[in-house]
Amino acid sequence: xxxxxxxxxxxxxxxxxxxxxxxxxxxxxxxxxxxxxxxxxxxxxxxxxxxxxxxxxxxxxxxxxxxxxxxxxxxxxxxxxxxxxxxxxxxxxxxxxxxxxxxxxxxxxxxxxxxxxxxxxxxxxxxxxxxxxxxxxxxxxxxxxxxxxxxxxxxxxxxxxxxxxxx
Numbered sequence: 001x002x003x004x005x006x007x008x009x010x011x012x013x014x015x016x017x018x019x020x021x022x023x024x025x026x027x028x029x030x031x032x033x034x035x036x037x038x039x040x041x042x043x044x045x046x047x048x049x050x051x052x053x054x055x056x057x058x059x060x061x062x063x064x065x066x067x068x069x070x071x072x073x074x075x076x077x078x079x080x081x082x083x084x085x086x087x088x089x090x091x092x093x094x095x096x097x098x099x100x101x102x103x104x105x106x107x108x109x110x111x112x113x114x115x116x117x118x119x120x121x122x123x124x125x126x127x128x129x130x131x132x133x134x135x136x137x138x139x140x141x142x143x144x145x146x147x148x149x150x151x152x153x154x155x156x157x158x159x160x161x162x163x164x165x166x167x
Contacts, residue, residue, distance in 0.1 A: 002030040003029050003032070004029065004030065004088075005028070005031070005087070005089070005092075006033050006077070006079070006086035007035065007079065008033050008035040008073070009032035009034075009037060009088040010036070010038075010047065011057070012048055012049055012136075013048070013049055013054065013136075013149055013153045013156070013157070014058045014132075014153060015132060015148060015149050015153075016130060016147070016149060016151060017092055017128075017130040018058075019061050019062060019125050019131070019150065020124050022034055023065060024121055025090045026067050028119075029067075029090075030062070030066075031068075031069075032123060033069055033070075033071055034058055035063065035077070035080055035088060035165040036054050036055055036058065036071070037073035037131055038072055038073070038074055048136055048160075051072045052072075053156065055071075057152050057153050058070045060150065061150035066148065069120065074099055076112065076122045078109050078112045078116055081116050082113065088116065088118070088119050089116060089117070089119070090119050091118060091119070091122070091129045092123050092125070093123065094122075094128045094130070094131070102118075106162040135148060135153075136157075139161050142161070142162070142164055143163035145157060145164070146164075
């Protein structure tokens, strides 16, 4: 039996930290679905890029990983995990501050779906400070995000906000 995992998130935009976690998950599981969440249910997460753009960024950044596919979903993560046949949900941890949220979410998911496990992977130390929110803020204010996100995202942010300003 193949062990399938779902790595869900908004990925708005996908960062090098996300890529790191996805690549490592693909080494641990037979098949990984990177699920891009899109839905109006979470008003606090207004997307800068639409779902198709985020899917394209992730597909380009992770196209070299043969056992990983990128899809778009909405609704409960555990419901989508069942839909794609995933026995495990993968989450990334950057710092202790992420742990409390992920701990609560893992318990809620366990309440909703006892048959689906949650595995948290700690991001590599060089990516521990990267968040999509920081990326968007820095790009909006003219900062250079090269090296923090895949090149396709640098290009998209440059198109949206203009090139990074010289210091």
